[in-house]
Amino acid sequence: MAGGVSSSGGHSVSSAYAAVRNWLLAPSWITIAIFMLGPVLLMAVYSFLTKEFRGGVLWEFSLASYDQFFFDRGLFGDEPPKLHWTYLAIYLRSFIQASVATLLCLAIGFPTAYFIATRPASTRMVWLFLITIPYWVNLLIRTVSMKFLIRDTGPINEWLISFGLLEAPIKMVNTDFAVQLGLFYSYLPFMVLPIYAAVERYDFALSEAAADLYADRWTTLWLVLLPAVRPGIIAGCILVFVPSLGAFLAPDLLGGAKNFMIGSLIEEQFKGAAGNWPFGAACAMVLLTMVLVAVFLYARQQAANARGGG
Amino acid sequence: MNAETGNPSAAAAVEVREVEKVFGPPTTGARALAGVSLNILDNEFFTLLGPSGCGKTTLLRIIAGFETVTSGRVFLFGDEIEDLPPNKRPVNTVFQQYALFPHMSVAENVAFGLHRLRHPKAEVAKRVDEALDLVQLGEFAARRPSQLSGGQQQRVALARALAPRPKVLLLDEPLSALDLKLRQAMRVELKSLQEETGITFIFVTHDQEEALTMSDRIAVMSRGEVQQIGTAHDIYDRPRNRFVADFIGETNLLDVTVENVDDGSVACRLQDGGLLQATPSGEAAAGTAGHVSIRPEQLVLVPPQEPALMQGVVDRLIYLGTDNQHLVQLADGSEIRVRTQAAQQAEKDFAPGDKVGIRVNPGTARLLVD
Ligand SMILES: Nc1ncnc2c1ncn2[C@@H]1O[C@H](COP(=O)(O)OP(=O)(O)OP(=O)(O)O)[C@@H](O)[C@H]1O
Ligand SMILES: [Mg+2]
Numbered sequence: 001m002a003g004g005v006s007s008s009g010g011h012s013v014s015s016a017y018a019a020v021r022n023w024l025l026a027p028s029w030i031t032i033a034i035f036m037l038g039p040v041l042l043m044a045v046y047s048f049l050t051k052e053f054r055g056g057v058l059w060e061f062s063l064a065s066y067d068q069f070f071f072d073r074g075l076f077g078d079e080p081p082k083l084h085w086t087y088l089a090i091y092l093r094s095f096i097q098a099s100v101a102t103l104l105c106l107a108i109g110f111p112t113a114y115f116i117a118t119r120p121a122s123t124r125m126v127w128l129f130l131i132t133i134p135y136w137v138n139l140l141i142r143t144v145s146m147k148f149l150i151r152d153t154g155p156i157n158e159w160l161i162s163f164g165l166l167e168a169p170i171k172m173v174n175t176d177f178a179v180q181l182g183l184f185y186s187y188l189p190f191m192v193l194p195i196y197a198a199v200e201r202y203d204f205a206l207s208e209a210a211a212d213l214y215a216d217r218w219t220t221l222w223l224v225l226l227p228a229v230r231p232g233i234i235a236g237c238i239l240v241f242v243p244s245l246g247a248f249l250a251p252d253l254l255g256g257a258k259n260f261m262i263g264s265l266i267e268e269q270f271k272g273a274a275g276n277w278p279f280g281a282a283c284a285m286v287l288l289t290m291v292l293v294a295v296f297l298y299a300r301q302q303a304a305n306a307r308g309g310g
Numbered sequence: 311m312n313a314e315t316g317n318p319s320a321a322a323a324v325e326v327r328e329v330e331k332v333f334g335p336p337t338t339g340a341r342a343l344a345g346v347s348l349n350i351l352d353n354e355f356f357t358l359l360g361p362s363g364c365g366k367t368t369l370l371r372i373i374a375g376f377e378t379v380t381s382g383r384v385f386l387f388g389d390e391i392e393d394l395p396p397n398k399r400p401v402n403t404v405f406q407q408y409a410l411f412p413h414m415s416v417a418e419n420v421a422f423g424l425h426r427l428r429h430p431k432a433e434v435a436k437r438v439d440e441a442l443d444l445v446q447l448g449e450f451a452a453r454r455p456s457q458l459s460g461g462q463q464q465r466v467a468l469a470r471a472l473a474p475r476p477k478v479l480l481l482d483e484p485l486s487a488l489d490l491k492l493r494q495a496m497r498v499e500l501k502s503l504q505e506e507t508g509i510t511f512i513f514v515t516h517d518q519e520e521a522l523t524m525s526d527r528i529a530v531m532s533r534g535e536v537q538q539i540g541t542a543h544d545i546y547d548r549p550r551n552r553f554v555a556d557f558i559g560e561t562n563l564l565d566v567t568v569e570n571v572d573d574g575s576v577a578c579r580l581q582d583g584g585l586l587q588a589t590p591s592g593e594a595a596a597g598t599a600g601h602v603s604i605r606p607e608q609l610v611l612v613p614p615q616e617p618a619l620m621q622g623v624v625d626r627l628i629y630l631g632t633d634n635q636h637l638v639q640l641a642d643g644s645e646i647r648v649r650t651q652a653a654q655q656a657e658k659d660f661a662p663g664d665k666v667g668i669r670v671n672p673g674t675a676r677l678l679v680d
Contacts, residue, residue: 208376209409211396213423213474223422227413 040288047281055275065282087265087283091290094262097176097251098244101183102191105240106233108184109191113232116192117199128196131189143182143249147173150181150254174256182250190239198232199225242291262287322385323478323510324350324373329382331368331534336380342368344534345382350478350512351527352387355504357513359521360531361557366514367406369531370480373512374403387477397426402471403480407487408463410455416442416466417451423474441469444503461492468503478510485520497524518558522546530554550591552678555603562609562646564602566677568594576677578602582641584619588675601678606649608674611636611666618667622646624660634659638666 047065050058067073070088071081116127134142148154150172157169172178206228210220226233248263255261262283269280331343342365350356358366371377373384375396384391391399402423410419420441424434442448445465455463464484471479481500485493501524504511515521521528522542530537530545530553538550549555556563566578569585576594578586588602612618622638625645636648636659646668650659660666 203407203409205405205407205409206411208396209403209405209411210422211376212374212401212403213470214397214426215422216397219426224411 043281043284043288047278047285049278049281051276051278055270055277057277062278065276065278066286068279069282069286090260090265091262091287093260094245097179097183097261098241098247101180101187101244102237102241104180104184105188105191106237109188109236110195110233113192113195114199117196117202124200128193131192135189139186139249142185143253146182146185147178147253150178173254174258176255176259178254179251179259179261182254183244183247186247186250187240187244190243191236194235194239195229195232198229202228238295245291246287322349323352323354323387324348324512325385325388326350326369326373327383327385329369329372329384330380331365331372331377332380342534343372346531346534346536348529348536348539350510352510353508355501355511355513355524355526357515357521357525357528358531359515359518359528359558360537362516364531365534366516366531367482370403370482370512370514373478374401374480375399400476401478401480402474402476404464404467404471404482404484406482406484408455408467410463410466410470412455414454415451416447416453416455416458419455419466420470420473422470427474437473441473444472444506445469445499460487461496464488464496468500472503472507472509475507476509478512479504481511481513483514483516485515486517493520500524522558530557532557547676548589548591549603549676549678552601552603555601555676555678560606560647560649561603562606563678564604564644566600566602568596568598568600568677570596578675578677580620582620586619586670586675587672588677589673590677590679592679594677594679603676603678604670604674606635606647607633608671609646609648610669610671611638611648611650611660612669614665614667616667618669620646620668622666622668624662624664624666626662627659636660636666638668 046057048061048063050060050062050064052058067081068084070084072084072086073079073081112131116124116131119127150156152169152171152173156172157166160166161169172181202225206224207220210224215223246263246266247261248267251259251261252264252267266280266283266287269275269283270277326346326348329343329346330341332339332341334340346365346369348356358369360366368377372379375391375394375398379392386399386401411422414422417438420438421434424437429437438451439448442451445468447462447465447469450458450462450466455466458466464487467484484500485496488496497520500511500513513521513524522545525542527539527541528545529539532553538545538554540548545554545558549558549561552563555561564586565581566586566588569577569579571577571590571594574589575587576590578588578600580586586602594600611624614621620640622640624636625639626637628635628637630649632651634650636650638646638648640646648668
């Protein structure tokens with residue numbers, strides 16, 4: 001990209017070109033500014049403001065939200081600060097839930113994507129279409145339907161009992177299992193689609209070459225196919241992990257109060273008069289910072305790997 | 311791998327017996343191989359030669375184990391290998407598009423097969439070095455395939471397939487992606503590599519020059535059938551049928567009627583009345599129609615007043631560097647190609663428009679009984 005101005009003779013031409021290019025890129029810059037940077041900045045600013053009692057904020061700088069998040073100063077706020085575990089525990093649980101959901105989606109999504117990508121070209125589109133059909137229905141409705149399916153008097157329990165496989169219904173609603181099911185079901189296509197795209201581009205002659213060189217199927221999968229489609233797997237994992245981390249529909253509707261996750265915590269701060277906007281903003285900022293740090297570390301390690309490899 | 315070799319076909323490294331391959335439904339599908347039988351000897355440089363779509367790749371893939379046969383059998387040193395998956399066959403392949411593992415270094419690519427065969431680490435390192443030295447790529451061991459030129463990638467593919475020391479090496483048009491200079495150099499390298507290692511090479515190409523210069527024996531294929539098997543000389547000088555004569559090298563095909571048959575030689579009547587002695591490719595019967603094949607370099611142009619087999623007019627003269635090619639138009643409108651060596655016969659060249667007589671070097675015409 002920067003090569004355009006390196007030759008001395010073409011300087012004026014390429015700077016004129018650069019100007020035109022910047023203008024043509026303006027719409028994307030504006031979109032990014034309004035829809036991405038804007039909200040994040042707003043959130044950052046709000047997290048440093050003072051809480052107003054009936055919702056909303058007072059425009060006074062304050063670190064109270066972060067203090068509340070990280071430190072416990074006793075009921076009257078006069079004890080020496082201790083690390084506050086309530087919120088960190090919610091974050092930890094959310095990370096675990098999101099990680100498990102990501103692994104589940106990967107375990108089911110990879111074979112699915114592989115299956116679709118290895119169908120004849122004419123039927124691939126049909127399979128992809130079938131995968132996306134449920135997502136034409138609103139997420140809220142799908143999550144509520146899930147609750148109906150798995151509740152104590154829902155069809156799953158009733159069938160199992162009527163076939164004599166169960167004596168009493170299995171309790172599924174308001175468990176971690178229900179949250180997992182909800183997350184898995186909500187985000188599976190985000191895993192399938194990028195992996196599908198990667199496997200579809202994969203050159204199967206590489207698998208033949210591996211077999212020719214005495215590799216069995218598993219070795220070929222581990223040493224040749226998986227490394228080749230790794231970018232698709234990483235993209236899928238990010239696309240499932242990040243929304244799972246902040247999800248509130250599935251934990252709220254299927255998990256109940258005991259299985260609180262970050263999404264519900266933040267949602268509560270903005271809902272009704274009991275909310276606390278600066279605190280909600282601070283929770284979001286903490287999450288954003290954690291994710292950014294994780295992505296940054298990952299990217300740096302990738303860059304180091306790429307340098308090391310050649 | 312082959313302890314018991316009491317079999318009569320034990321001398322053959324690969325025996326392909328009556329192999330038929332139909333893609334898709336057996337009755338309506340595409341017939342890629344229509345009953346192919348071959349005996350490929352140990353230490354042989356064997357070439358499968360034929361036009362695009364004749365089934366060369368299919369046959370190679372059957373030997374490697376990537377395709378199953380519809381009917382027929384395949385033996386490796388006397389053992390039937392039909393039920394062995396590709397990773398259990400002591401056969402390695404150099405793929406047409408190389409299929410190098412992009413995320414591994416050159417050395418890791420070459421080591422891949424050795425690791426799968428569970429050779430000890432030190433042994434693997436030694437063999438990788440040997441294989442890379444063999445193809446003169448020692449200094450590139452740490453690079454990724456994407457950082458190599460096409461010719462270098464080709465040699466990595468070769469080293470990778472040679473490193474496990476297979477009994478048979480299969481090569482599917484490995485030179486087709488290279489430019490002419492490199493291709494010619496690689497021909498020589500491949501041939502000497504085969505002689506050094508003593509590995510049986512089965513080499514696929516549609517380039518007849520490649521086939522003629524490298525092979526111990528060649529199988530000429532067309533439409534899923536083997537047309538002729540033999541040495542380069544057999545195939546060039548004694549083509550068995552019209553397809554082989556036409557496909558290998560350049561030739562002139564003349565319509566003739568068989569006049570009379572003497573043992574080993576037939577008199578053939580040309581369309582414009584001339585009589586020509588030819589060697590038949592099979593049983594010839596007097597009175598039947600056929601084709602005579604004469605190579606352009608076996609024809610001689612003479613001034614029109616001298617005795618000659620045919621008469622014509624030079625249509626065009628093409629310089630081919632070492633040779634000159636005359637296109638001569640006959641009375642019936644057909645065209646004959648005559649090749650002369652530029653250096654020796656410059657003064658005898660005729661210009662376009664000249665009337666000429668055409669003579670045939672004795673013993674070089676071949677009657678093709680199809
Ligand atoms: N997987 C397949 N499905 C259906 N038909 C096939 C398949 N593979 C090959 N064929 C057909 O079988 C015939 C032989 O193909 P093959 O690839 O063996 O030809 P080839 O001699 O290697 O040609 P080329 O020189 O172009 O590589 C062709 O007509 C081809 O269309
Ligand atoms: Mg082919």
